[in-house]
Amino acid sequence: MITTNIPKLRQFYKIKAILFLSLIISTSSCAQLLQIVEQTPLSDLKLSQLDISNGLKGALDKGVEKQVTKLTAIDGFLQNELVKIVLPEELQIIDTKLRQIGLSSLADEGIKVLNRAAEDAVKEATPIFTDAIKNLTFSDAKNILMGNNTAATTYLESSTSTALYSKFNPVIQNSFEKVGATKVWSNIISKYNKIPFVKKVNPNLTDYTTRKTMDGVFKMIAVEELSIRTTLNSRSTPILKKVFALQDNR
Structure with a gap:
């Protein structure tokens, strides 16, 4: 009769398992293994990169x-409380x-011309966004898809902010002249500085309006992103429905 040493047998299989795992790790990096694991749901859903x-x-x-x-239209900023530029x-x-x-009418006019300049500047945005979207990699796409509800907006913001500022700033400066903002604000500053006992001001609103215009653009993109992520009816194409189903099932 053959007797089996159970503890020794267990130790033998334990050592064998460790050696087998070591062999796997030696032939495939951790990053590659992680990639394999991450790609499994895609094949299950028949979605390619x-x-x-x-x-x-x-x-x-x-x-x-x-x-x-929408923001490029007349009152696209001024009548949209989400993005309206105030002082x-x-x-x-x-x-x-x-x-x-x-x-009050002069104060209202001062706000209006800032928003008109923003509406004018946003017309320059689309080509910059188009380039950023074309350069989206699969890694970017997957991180966005499985990210939070503003991950796509954050990607665009990080990819385009420098270019947008460079494009918007001179357009807004020119637009100030075109829509009469420079004249209106010169009048406003002059009237204000004549009020007794006030601290004199001489603000340069070009940089401020540029940055607020950019904020408004990204805020509205975030609105649409949230809608696509959370509302099935906003997924207007078959590919949007397929891809965001993966997000729904994460």
């Missing part, structure tokens, strides 16, 4: 086309003082 990239590009294109285009906090006193002395 190209599908995912195209789906995310489609979502970004839709956000730009649907929401950013910076340190200049709110100007608005308040003008209204106190019966110059």
